[in-house]
Amino acid sequence: GVTTAWENFRVGRAASADLPCLGRRPIVGGQPGAYVWQTYAEVEREARALGALIATHPGLLAGARAAHAADPAWSITELACFAYDLTLVPLHDTLGVEGIAHIIRETRMAAIVLQSLEVVRKALQDEAAAAASQTAGETAENADASETPASKSTSTTTYEVLFWEDAVTAYAAPEKQPAQRLPVPSSVATICYTSGTTGTPKGAVLTHTNMVGFMHATRFLVAQGHCVDYNQQDVYLSYLPLAHVFERALHTCLYHVGARIGFFQGDTLKLVDDLAELRPTIFASVPRLYNRIYDKVLQAVEAKGGIKAWLFKKALAAKTAALHHPTHPSTTHRIYDPVVFAPVRQRLGGRVRLLLAGAAPLGQDVGDFFRAAFACPLLEGYGQTESAAGLTLTSSHNTWTGHLGVPVPNSECKLVDLPELNYTSADQPFPRGEIYTRGPSVFSHYYRQPELTAAALVPSPDGRGRPWLKTGDVGMWDAAGHLVIIDRAKNMFKLAQGEYVAPEKCETVLARHPAVSQCFIYGDGLQSCVVGVAVPDIDVFLKWAKAHHAEAAFLATEVVPFMKTHGSKGFEVPRALYLDPDEWVVGEGKPATREDGTTAIGADILTPTLKIRRPQAKAKYVDVIATLY
Missing domain, CATH: 2.30.38.10 (Luciferase; Domain 3)
Structure with a gap:
């Protein structure tokens, strides 16, 4: 069987050599065009050429930096490392300059493949980091026009800048490529750095055995009838960060069957447009996005009112009842599916047949909604970077939410x-x-x-x-x-009276309030209560504010009863709440534009999987917290 990530890709390549593998949307005249695809054979040729270039430079480690999984070049870089038994070290912008410098210094990486020199150049100004890095490759499409393929120097070292196309062309011919050193199961495939929600980045060392473990588990479950049989005809939209192991585990599964992977434009606010263009059959996300879609749909239904709202609620109730029928559960309905739920399915492209959720459990109402509206299985899983993603998974026959399934077979x-x-x-x-x-x-x-x-x-x-x-x-x-x-x-902490509080649990409940988009709960051993910061959902909150004319009343009239109704104990409900109008986005200080034209201010509070970095959140709101107490 397959024992390495490179063998895994080769299995898909054998089945789908001339079929699409990786796709992207080129920008034409300032607008994104249709998806352009590279076949499995073309991806393999480019990966071998790039791998040959990296392998000819001294050192055992190669880094790859991209702000998002927005370009096939990221995946090709990973495959290039797999092909030559090199170790990939993802560098994500949200780690910040200090974090990236720490990783470069600690790993002594020999090559960096990147979209822009800006962040890595700053990291290289760290003398120890600069001395450890000799080569950087940059995609010509994103290169600074002022840069040319030549030696560049910092105050302490010299490093070479090569353009992606030039480098790949130089090693395209097989006779120019060095002898391929294939990985073995125990070879280190990647060092996946994560600061998680605390402190200095730490690198989890994952072998090729680790990287293919989840794929083997899912194929076994498919054979046993407990998982949807993902196959060569499937199409997947890649928008979750490839610096995070969850997305890479999904790619490994898709490579194995020769499926196609299309990348989003790099802007989550344009995700709807990418979904409409690609029309994926498999969609994966984190609970926060599923919750937001659910809330937006229900808000739109309420806004319509009348017969349309009545029919939608009737259809959802009927399909939910059918989902949980004790002997003959069903996800389909011959009238409601084409008449009521077709517009909802179009939000994800119109042909999704498998939904995946990870990072945290979904609420039962959210799970029921997606299974009913999309008439397909919704699988929930649990895992960590240190476990190469998958530890547990629900069955495709499961219709209940709130749990994360059972341990996968291995x-x-x-x-x-x-x-x-x-x-x-x-x-x-x-x-x-x-x-x-x-x-x-x-x-x-x-x-x-x-x-x-x-x-x-x-x-x-x-x-x-x-x-x-x-x-x-x-x-x-x-x-x-x-x-x-x-x-x-x-992350649990003890309050002054001895009660333990899990802040993520409190945040999960509070974030389910329709008027709350994001939130952060804080407490410590010197205080007898917790306090919080909430970023409101502008549309919903403004409607509430117009009716109540008092922002201060939001905590007492909305948050307290809502959290207690949803199971929070008194000491888990914030005693005071600060409302921040600026949305948190993934990225270090980079602004993003919302659909309504307003600006979301970048802050290094969120991890790539949208979890809160508690030290950074505390530092940002330290004065606010003091005021709340």
């Missing part, structure tokens, strides 16, 4: 007591504890961070099995044996 999970937080395996009615996992997808160590590795990996009691990864998440096994995430052990 992974094990167990719950370990956390007595200080009152979570134990003896809890009734269901056992609870910190989630530990092990299997072929779990990483080997953090790069040059033995202390962090020792804290994350627990040796097998018998000393012979694989070590267990401590996830930092608190889970529960429900009556059906599904894993339910109930808390986050890593």
